[in-house]
Amino acid sequence: MANPINKALAQWLFDRRNEGFSREEVRALLIEHQYVEEDAERACVIAFDCPPDDLESLLDDDLQAEAANQTATWIEGFEPSARIKLAETQNAIPSDHGDIKVVCRSERPYVIGLANVMTAEECKELIEYSRYRISRAMVVSPIDGSDLVDDRRTSELVMHSRGESPLIAKLDERISQLTGIPSDHGEGLQVMRYGVGAEYAPHYDYFALGSLGERRHLKHGQRVASLVIYLNDVDAGGETIFPYGDLSISPQTGHASYFAYTDKDGRCDGMSFHGGAPVRAGEKWIATMWIRDRPYVASE
Ligand SMILES: O=C(O)CCC(=O)C(=O)O
Ligand SMILES: [Fe+2]
Known part of the structure; x- marks a missing residue:
């Protein structure tokens, strides 16, 4: 603007x-x-x-100062509150369906690459369950917090409620076990499909105090971490990119990227800037769980 x-x-x-x-x-x-x-x-x-x-x-000067101080820059230290401690010390984390494997780690931005977060059968089931429920993805309006169609986000999506189906209930519980965060902090699993050329331009998942619309979302708690699960293999492109970390993670069936970007005082990490690179061949399906700092009630 x-x-x-x-x-x-x-x-x-x-x-x-x-x-x-x-x-x-x-x-x-x-x-x-x-x-x-x-x-x-x-x-x-x-x-x-x-x-x-x-x-x-x-x-309000105080609010403006608070907004300016909300984000940690790369020269400042940052300690995310939602670390997965086990993934820092072990290469495999036991889960209800087998071991979740640690593929890569980055300390800043705090990112953990994981394999076998979902089985191939579960991925297929979730895609089929979501396929006929999806519509064009929205972004949060910076002005009034409402949903907007935006060229920065050219995917299609469906937002599932917590525990909506037996599979989704199982995944909610698995994610809670993995992260150590109660499942009611999750916003509900969001399934997205990107066709060729579709992308999610780099953005922050946390809500910015400096934006009126986003500040309104903060009433329901700040986001502290995101888990992006890849539901299929993508022929080319579609990586999750972290431009400030010079890091990218390629989508593979059942793998996931976990990133944490808010500390215990509500300060957020500017280094967590990330996006979904354009799909160059094939299609990309993901399931994202955004996790808040407290129980999340959508219609509060
Ligand atoms: O598509 C991706 O790889 C990233 C998705 C993402 O940033 C999100 O769901 O918040
Ligand atoms: Fe994101």
């Missing part, structure tokens, strides 16, 4: 709204001041559609 909603703009919008300017008048002024249509509309949504508290929070 060419003109981010910084404090000066927020103050300006706040003043115009209090002076009784209409939406159209504010939009016209912004365009006159070289704002592109899209940014002018974004500013109008904040000025006229957001609850007054949200606009005021943009003017």
Whole structure:
């Protein structure tokens, strides 16, 4: 976005709204001041559609300082709260279906590559269960927290509820055993399909305090870790990439990438920036579990 909603703009919008300017008048002024249509509309949504508290929070120095301090940069130390300790000391972790194997580890960003998180049969079953339930993936709107179709995320998905089917209940429990985090901290398994050319551009899985929409999601707890399980072999491309770690993990049936990015004080690791690289041949199916710092209730 060419003109981010910084404090000066927020103050300006706040003043115009209090002076009784209409939406159209504010939009016209912004365009006159070289704002592109899209940014002018974004500013109008904040000025006229957001609850007054949200606009005021943009003017709050303490909140702004908190947002600036939320993320650890690469020069700062970082200790994720959701480490898988067993995966750091052992190469195999016993599970209900056999051993989960450790394939690779990275300390910063904190990433563990795992094999046999699901059996090939379970992967096939989950794909078939999800195939007719998927639709175009959304991202969280930075303005109001609602779901948006976005070109950065060109996959299709279905969000399953916790324990929705016997297989999903088994996976919820397995993931909880593996991570040591109670299964009710999970948001529910999300299954995604990427066709040729589809990708998930690099992003953070945690919610940013500096974004009004994302801050609203924080009411339901911060995300602390993600487990991305690969449900099939991809002919070419589709790696999970960590650009700041110069690390990529290729999808293989039943393998997974686990990454943890929030510490015990709620500080998040900027090094956890990651994405799903474009699929170059074949298709890619994944099941993602985003894990929160406390029990997650979607409709709270
Ligand atoms: O597709 C991938 O490899 C990454 C998926 C991802 O980043 C997510 O589900 O949050
Ligand atoms: Fe992600």
